[in-house]
Amino acid sequence: GLTSRFEKIFKYLRGQGKLTESNIKEALREVRLALLEADVHYRVVRDFVKNIEERAIGQEVLSSLTPGQQVIKIVHEELIALLGGTPAKLQLDGPPPVPIMLVGLQGSGKTTTAAKLALMLKKERRSPCLVPADIYRPAAIDQLKVLGSQINVPVYPSQKDLKPEEIVRDAINFCKSNNCDTIIVDTAGRLHIDEPLMEELQRLKQILEPREILLVVDAMTGQDAVKVSETFHEALGITGVVLTKLDGDARGGAALSIRAVTGCPVKFVGIGEKLDAIEIFYPDRMSSRILG
Amino acid sequence: FSGRKTIDRELFDELEEILITSDVGVAATRRLLNNLEERVERESIQELEILYKMLEEEIIGLLSIPAEPLDPNRADPFVIMVVGVNGVGKTTTIAKLANHWKTEGKKPLVVAGDTFRAAAIDQLAMWAERVGVPIIKQRPGADPSAVVYDALDAAVSRGYDLVIIDTAGRMHTKSNLMEELKKIRRVMAKKIPEAPHETFLVLDATTGQNAYSQVKTFKEEISISGLILTKLDGTAKGGVVIGICHEFGIPIRFIGVGEGIEDLRPFQPELFAKALLG
Ligand SMILES: Nc1nc2c(ncn2[C@@H]2O[C@H](COP(=O)(O)OP(=O)(O)OP(=O)(O)O)[C@@H](O)[C@H]2O)c(=O)[nH]1
Ligand SMILES: Nc1nc2c(ncn2[C@@H]2O[C@H](COP(=O)(O)OP(=O)(O)OP(=O)(O)O)[C@@H](O)[C@H]2O)c(=O)[nH]1
């Protein structure tokens, strides 16, 4: 990873006597490379490297006995700070049932994540209910019903001949009458450039008044993460991101891109297909993963 | 290109940004631009249009893998296995493929080989009904190899000439799940020695550099004969396939451009290159 690449550079540099600014810039080029290969967005990388350059060519590195390690330390610290410093929590304040809405591109893991969140909340002594609002994808409603029954969480009996707006409106009452304190709405995957479907989300938001609107993003997402998250954020006001499929070997640079461009914090990570495979997002672990 | 008039360092920086933000990746971008720079020098290129055309040609060249045309008529039944990581579009693509070949006069049978994920069998069954093709399925939790064996048996005895097998999404990093795919192939071969005649790896166009790792591992574990790139109707360009085609020599057979049955196109390098360079 970056450590071994730096070792090569700094071994070579030490042989040249006194370390100079241009030596450090060589190291920064390696940082840029590592971040791009980790799928961090081109512009986010450019800004990030520019921002750490000042620290990197300063005395703390030039007069260090281990300049390579010093640069890595700076990169790590700045990445962690950018990713959010401390873990961001799920906001569940407000009169029950507290609404959470999941949105995102097709196949990112929304339906599975909805059930994972429900199980997580159940373990925290809450009583969530699940609402299938995807009437388009074949068997999407069945999928959430099956998952709900696996974890013994009530699922609103959506029918695909209803409109998502009708489903959500009726589900709020269903939830109240079932004494649920949290209502988790799963929406259909959609493209951020699909205007009618983005408007549908805006209508659902109006009806549901969600406390949390979570953008579910696949960890293997590349440069497109910026366009997607910007558009969803602009349309809805995203309160948090769930980064899924981190049990694969994608570096997950999309997390950095999204945070840098929209300011939206990653709140959870999906780490498997089972319903207990969800964790709180730790910025320091993500920083190490991105740097590789 | 932003009204730029001369071929200079800044233009190449701009090209680098276009390629990298299209997920072409650093190494493949460098190779493309180094070659381009050499040609510009060697042939003293001055016009922007010519430079643009050269880059397009270079990309098309890398994507044009010499391969046998895909011919489902060369075996009866012709067996296709569809694999890939979670959520990339395998099941939907199988519906599109079944529809495509049905309209070309084949008698496709789809196989519900994903016996694991919630409502996966129902999802494919609904698609099969929409397309108007038969499906072989068992209960959730059944052994996928058993379902596949049954399906090949049915295909032979009932005269279906094309079999398309859906498998559960899986991370290429999970060796036990890759073993499951190998077992399915072994079992298939017991019934039809040449099967599967094609193994398609489905890639999502929104995926970045991790696509390399997916192709590398799937290829090493179960050998892939074709790629399908889905979700090109979004804003992602799928540029990572340029380096993938160059490195692994696997042809891209189709692209997915939407969620409907008709949203399948044969892969055309020229159109892909044009769309990428925008
Ligand atoms: N390995 C792994 N698989 C995941 C994870 N989260 C979801 N999946 C899988 O990803 C695939 C897609 O998940 P879904 O929940 O159907 O995704 P979705 O966003 O609801 O899809 P659409 O509704 O079609 O947009 C399924 O195979 C899930 O099991 C994860 O954290 N790790
Ligand atoms: N926009 C768009 N969406 C697509 C395309 N292909 C598939 N999808 C959508 O992507 C989502 C996932 O598709 P699936 O066919 O369930 O994917 P899969 O690979 O079978 O998923 P798993 O079996 O869970 O691994 C669905 O919402 C599809 O409608 C495409 O070309 N464009």
Ligand SMILES: [Mg+2]
């Ligand atoms: Mg879903």
Ligand SMILES: [Mg+2]
């Ligand atoms: Mg599937």
